[in-house]
Amino acid sequence: MITESEKFLNKIEKQKLDLSNLKSDFTDLESFLEVYELLNNNLNKLQDIKEDMDESGYTAPFRSLNLYGTRVSETVDNEELGEINRHNSIFRNKATAKKNSLDRVKYAIAAHRIALGNLEEYAKIRCAKCKKSYRVSSFLENSKLCKCGSDELELKVNHSGVHRLEIIPYLPLSGNYMVLLSSLSNWGRESFKMVLNILQQKRKGIVKTVSPIIKIRENGRTITKRVTLDSEFADSYEEEVRRRYGKGVRIERLEFHRTKPTIVNDKHTRTNLALAYVKHAEDIVARHEDEIFEENIKDLNNLKTYDEIIYSVNLEKPDYIDELDLDDWREQKIIDNLHELGLMDKYGHLDKELKRDLKERDRIKKFIFADIAPTLILWDISKYYLCTSYDRRKRYGSPFPYIRNDLDRQQRKVFANPHINVVNLLKEKEKKHMIAVEDMDLLLYKKFKLEKRMKNTNFKLNYAALGPAIVFTSSDYNIKEVSRAYKVSEKSVKREIMNIKSFRKPNSKKSRAFLENIKN
Secondary structure (H helix, E strand, C coil), X not given: CHHHHHHHHHHHHHCCCCCHHHCCCCCCHHHHHXXXXXXXXXXXXXXXXXXXXXXXXXXXXXXXXXXXXXXXXCCCCHHHHHHHHHHHHHHHHHHHHHHHHHHHHHHHHHHHHHHHHHHHHHEEEEECCCCCEECHHHHHHCCCCCCCCCCCEEEEECCXXXXXXXXXXXXXXXXXXXXXHHCCCHHHHHHHHHHHHHHECCCCCCEEEEEEEEEEEECCEEEEEECCEEHHHCCCHHHHHHHHHCCCCEEEEEEEEECCCECECCHHHHHHHHHHHHHHHHHHHHHHHHHHHHHHCCCHHHHHHHHXXXXXXXXXXXXXXXXXXXXXXXXXXXXXXXXXXXXXXXCCCECHHHHHHHHHHXXXXXXXXXXXXHHHHHHHHHHHHHCCCHXXXXXXXXXXXXXCCCCCHHHHHHHCCCCHHHHHHHHHHCCCCCCCCCCHHHHHHHHHHHHHHHCCCCCCCCHHHHHHHHHHHCCCCCHHHHHHHHCCCHHHHHHHXXXXXXXXXXXXXXXXXXXXXXXX
């Protein structure tokens, strides 16, 4: 089973996805379906492999090792004890191989789901005859035919959808996430940690409900009862219980139910998303790094000379130098070389301009390059929440598998930083359609609050334009900038602005009374 999975994963690694035809308005339907079906078939095969592994005990491979060990009676001689230890080592190696193999399969499954989610959001298939549109998965389930029977079909790019095809080539589709991790740059590793911290906050979830288990007298006998209280009674549960059941109630046990702090509730998906976005960010930096440094660093030649000296000296290892003295020798050699080139004075102080340039380069890497991936994923996730309905997020997949349907106050805090400098850089260098939105966490709260008020009202909305409408009404951006960033028409945004106003302030007495009943 391990051999079979490794062969299939290695086969996936050798597959080259051609996404070049999927980045224009004239995307070929056959090319798109070829990529989608390849990934979908791989996913189905990987899921079958995972099910077989689960049935064979791969989820807990070390459990059987409890039967083995080195604790034996004193009558066992050393030779037999050595044989037992060798067998134990064999079983432990096999268990480790099982765990690693299943782990790789899980990462590959998560990567395929992310890729398919992006492709699903990227385009829809429309019938040229009856104009009916299909999601890609629904179209394939319908045997690639429209319900009207027509086979005249075309692919329509969903420009306002939440998708980023650029990350697909960097997803560990073969489960090789460790290889991708090891290839990250220094600032890339910091960026990877930042994205993971966004998707999984290191804190306890907030209290959602409190459940006291109480004993009370009822109909002449003592009964045990579980009471569920809302979070507002987390600190005053005792008073509330006594108010409801009298002073004679006794609390036997108390349970606090918390929300999950993670935005994405699967570690494999979180790791894959972080890797793909960071690798995409490294690709962006590779295209513009020299240009950015030229714009911000005074003497790039001196900086390159400094780097060459450090690099070349660290590669040297003279035979006559003891290993313990090697670091001291390298440090002195670097000082001598820098002094010889006039980049360091006799007191060991770096040239002031060079020192400033080194600090500026570190600042750019730490606060610009490392912030690109977090900025991109925060933009995509906020767009996903703003421009989709609760029902849509609950029913269908997305580019972010296992993402929560909505967010609590603590989770929304990660959206508070607008990353203005990075957004401006991406707009200038990469021509990204983005805007730096202040207080995005509060805008998401407004959106979730609006969704709750609209629940069961059958209010017709264009959610792709509703998000930009909320941003426009709560920011200083003009309607042209907002509609361009979210890739929707100004007309549709204006329509949703009017819908929000009419919903908040209904004109007729009947509609006002109806909304008042919903609130209550």
